Amino acid sequence: MELVKVTDVYKIYNEGYESEVHALDGISLTIDRGEFVAILGSSGSGKSTLMNMLGCLDTPTYGEYLFEGNNVSELSDSELSRIRNREIGFIFQGFNLIPGLNAIENVELPLVYQGVSAKKRREAAETALERVSLGHRMTHKPKELSGGQQQRVAIARAIATDPSIIMADEPTGNLDSKTGAHVMDILHGLHRDGVTVILITHDEKIAQNAERVVRIVDGKIVSDTGKREVENV
Numbered sequence: 001m002e003l004v005k006v007t008d009v010y011k012i013y014n015e016g017y018e019s020e021v022h023a024l025d026g027i028s029l030t031i032d033r034g035e036f037v038a039i040l041g042s043s044g045s046g047k048s049t050l051m052n053m054l055g056c057l058d059t060p061t062y063g064e065y066l067f068e069g070n071n072v073s074e075l076s077d078s079e080l081s082r083i084r085n086r087e088i089g090f091i092f093q094g095f096n097l098i099p100g101l102n103a104i105e106n107v108e109l110p111l112v113y114q115g116v117s118a119k120k121r122r123e124a125a126e127t128a129l130e131r132v133s134l135g136h137r138m139t140h141k142p143k144e145l146s147g148g149q150q151q152r153v154a155i156a157r158a159i160a161t162d163p164s165i166i167m168a169d170e171p172t173g174n175l176d177s178k179t180g181a182h183v184m185d186i187l188h189g190l191h192r193d194g195v196t197v198i199l200i201t202h203d204e205k206i207a208q209n210a211e212r213v214v215r216i217v218d219g220k221i222v223s224d225t226g227k228r229e230v231e232n233v
Helices: 047-054 078-089 105-113 118-131 147-159 179-194
Strands: 002-013 021-032 036-040 062-067 088-092 163-169 196-202 212-217 220-225
Touching: 002 047, 002 105, 002 220, 021 047, 021 196, 036 047, 036 163, 036 179, 047 163, 062 147, 078 088, 078 105, 105 118, 105 147, 118 147, 147 179, 179 196
Parallel strands: 036 196, 036 212, 088 163, 163 196
Antiparallel strands: 002 021, 002 062, 212 220
């Protein structure tokens, strides 16, 4: 079952000027529900621009993007906000935690935006932190946590809303190899539970964790290996 479908998408900056840049240059891509896909590319390849597009953080200059069959360009700001807040869990290289909030308060944030009651969001946040083995660090602030622990808090925040997609942008980029492997184990566990995982990385070894690797160079997809058929449900 198609979850996201991108057809002939361009993202052009400074269009019509000498400094015109094609960050995405005619990309077409379909990702089915339940896949684990790595989008692999070097710095400046367009992979993060593509993630922003898939995550409804940005819109294409030309082309069509369908999310669960809905044309993203035709959605209102409130509808896009709902998708970002409820359907997609974001994990970033820089963690993006709020320094003044402790772990459980950071995890609760997207649920606050959803209007979830205090009791229910606390329960969901506790469950998410337990899932990433941080039940004993719930009241610690980011500065009191290691890099790996901060990334696990970020993962807990991403999964607390029970999203259909996890989008992880270089999630191991600031971590040592052992801690990075732990983070990848968590992503594998989420995938086994039925969550679609889209992993953005420049690292060939990290990309090999995925079932499918989409390689992007200069805003174009140059290879797409390992695509599997997902049974419609």
